[in-house]
Amino acid sequence: MGFLDTLLGxxxxxxxxxDVLFQLPSAAVTLQASTGFxxxxxxxxxxxxxxxxxxxxxxxxxxxxxxxxxxxxGTLPVEVTRDSFGFTWLVSSxxxxxxxxxxxxLHAVNSAxxxxxxxxxxxxxxxxxxxxxQRRLALVYLFKRGTFxxxxxxxxxxRDNALEMQxxxxxxxxxxxxxxxxxxxxxxxxxxx
Amino acid sequence: xxxxxxxxxxxxxxxxxxxxxxxxxxxxVVFVAAIVFILNAVRASDALIVLAAVVIGGxxxxxSLFYSDKIALSTAGAIEVTPQQAPELHGVVDRICAxxxxxxxxxxxAPTDIPNAFATGRNTKHAVLCVTEGLMRRLDREELEGVIxxxxxxxxxxxxxxxxxxxxxAIIAGLLIRFSFYGELFGGGGRRNSNDQNSxxxxxxxxxxxxxxxxxxxxxxxxxxxxxxxxxxxxGALLTGQPSALASALQKVSGTIARIPTKDLREAQPLNAFxxxxxxxxxxxxxxxxxxxSTHPPLEKRLAQLAKISQQLSRQ
Numbered sequence: 001m002g003f004l005d006t007l008l009g010x011x012x013x014x015x016x017x018x019d020v021l022f023q024l025p026s027a028a029v030t031l032q033a034s035t036g037f038x039x040x041x042x043x044x045x046x047x048x049x050x051x052x053x054x055x056x057x058x059x060x061x062x063x064x065x066x067x068x069x070x071x072x073x074g075t076l077p078v079e080v081t082r083d084s085f086g087f088t089w090l091v092s093s094x095x096x097x098x099x100x101x102x103x104x105x106l107h108a109v110n111s112a113x114x115x116x117x118x119x120x121x122x123x124x125x126x127x128x129x130x131x132x133x134q135r136r137l138a139l140v141y142l143f144k145r146g147t148f149x150x151x152x153x154x155x156x157x158x159r160d161n162a163l164e165m166q167x168x169x170x171x172x173x174x175x176x177x178x179x180x181x182x183x184x185x186x187x188x189x190x191x192x193x
Numbered sequence: 194x195x196x197x198x199x200x201x202x203x204x205x206x207x208x209x210x211x212x213x214x215x216x217x218x219x220x221x222v223v224f225v226a227a228i229v230f231i232l233n234a235v236r237a238s239d240a241l242i243v244l245a246a247v248v249i250g251g252x253x254x255x256x257s258l259f260y261s262d263k264i265a266l267s268t269a270g271a272i273e274v275t276p277q278q279a280p281e282l283h284g285v286v287d288r289i290c291a292x293x294x295x296x297x298x299x300x301x302x303a304p305t306d307i308p309n310a311f312a313t314g315r316n317t318k319h320a321v322l323c324v325t326e327g328l329m330r331r332l333d334r335e336e337l338e339g340v341i342x343x344x345x346x347x348x349x350x351x352x353x354x355x356x357x358x359x360x361x362x363a364i365i366a367g368l369l370i371r372f373s374f375y376g377e378l379f380g381g382g383g384r385r386n387s388n389d390q391n392s393x394x395x396x397x398x399x400x401x402x403x404x405x406x407x408x409x410x411x412x413x414x415x416x417x418x419x420x421x422x423x424x425x426x427x428x429g430a431l432l433t434g435q436p437s438a439l440a441s442a443l444q445k446v447s448g449t450i451a452r453i454p455t456k457d458l459r460e461a462q463p464l465n466a467f468x469x470x471x472x473x474x475x476x477x478x479x480x481x482x483x484x485x486x487s488t489h490p491p492l493e494k495r496l497a498q499l500a501k502i503s504q505q506l507s508r509q
Binding site: 006007008009010011013014048049050051052053054055084085086087118120121123124142144145157180182183185186188 | 202207210211214276280284285287288290291292293294296297334335338346349350351352354355420421424425428431432433434435436437438503506507508
């Protein structure tokens with residue numbers, strides 16, 4: 001924020017950065033090769049709904065768009081959930097080999113919101129992974145920072161920090177990772193994880 | 194394609210705030226000029242009084258800036274909490290910070306039943322957000338989110354810093370009033386030669402100028418504070434996209450505060466400027482004079498602004 005904005009008490013809503021999402025498929029390959037984590041084929045977009053008609057219309061359009069593309073390729077319809085913080089999650093499910101399609105879906109949601117002027121409402125996008133021991137992992141993309149971070153939940157709202165650091169090292173060459181660890185906020189109970 | 198923005202700036206508010214800041218600057222310049230003019234034919238002892246006021250005033254301002262978080266937390270009796278102790282509160286703050294792309298402040302809870310919240314700290318890195326137990330008990334999660342986004346907007350706007358700088362002038366003027374008053378009291382008696390009488394006149398002049406400057410800057414600072422509250426309401430509502438939740442929180446909180454006995458309220462008074470709603474809120478039918486001295490805009494004004502934002506957001 002600039003000096004003048006501080007003086008006048010203004011904040012401009014932060015616009016999201018979308019294109020980085022397409023780096024995910026190559027990162028998934030690296031992750032599988034180096035750590036054994038494979039994509040589950042599920043991913044989700046989280047955003048804060050805005051009150052009023054305009055946003056409800058956009059949300060409806062996005063769901064129809066995704067359902068249509070899902071019907072064409074024969075995948076599951078999009079699932080919409082609202083978490084206890086009032087945020088909406090759109091969950092898109094594909095086969096575990098179709099990471100590119102998944103990312104295309106996620107990107108469609110994001111750009112629909114941005115094109116309608118609701119870009120600042122986007123919180124994060126999440127792609128889920130599992131390894132042979134069924135450990136859960138998500139790569140979370142923070143729209144406002146344009147960076148990724150790993151999130152590995154354990155039972156009882158604890159995080160596997162060692163695994164997260166390992167994952168960060170593994171995909172650092174493919175993705176721009178969030179260096180400020182205080183921004184790795186937990187997404188407990190995120191749908192699709 | 195450039196996406197159109199739904200988040201229109203409020204030019205009226207910006208203009209009014211610019212005018213207020215300009216007037217504060219003007220008063221400052223006039224004040225300095227007047228003091229320099231008065232001191233022009235002066236002896237060292239009087240110049241020393243002014244110098245002392247500037248040094249002590251500056252020290253006070255810098256001290257309160259650097260220790261604002263600790264002072265505010267200990268005055269409110271608040272205790273910092275970890276994510277394990279208050280997972281819900283941390284979850285709400287986490288998400289708002291990620292939406293706004295700002296570092297997460299430290300979080301504290303004050304064990305009082307008065308529903309309120311404040312944020313303090315000289316910059317975003319040293320910010321502390323404090324909510325009271327009464328607030329968390331009375332508000333649902335969306336309303337709590339509204340209040341927190343309002344407080345985080347104060348942090349983003351660096352309001353503690355801005356208000357401290359703005360108050361600097363009033364602090365110095367206030368000190369000068371005290372010093373020159375005592376100087377007059379103790380310096381005037383006893384010795385009676387022409388030189389001392391001259392000195393007494395100069396002290397009187399400094400006293401008069403300081404009183405005028407103190408009064409004007411006091412009103413301007415209160416005005417600036419009210420504009421910054423409106424700004425924080427506005428930014429907070431746009432951040433969450435839920436102006437109505439913030440409006441409902443405002444109504445709940447101010448309604449409860451009016452019912453609470455005055456004894457508790459007096460204890461809370463020094464923190465008023467940074468509270469979500471003032472602990473001593475004026476009742477209905479308050480006069481416009483009372484508005485002039487208030488740190489917060491009247492409830493109706495804040496609700497009207499939020500209603501306007503709600504309309505803007507739902508426009509197709």
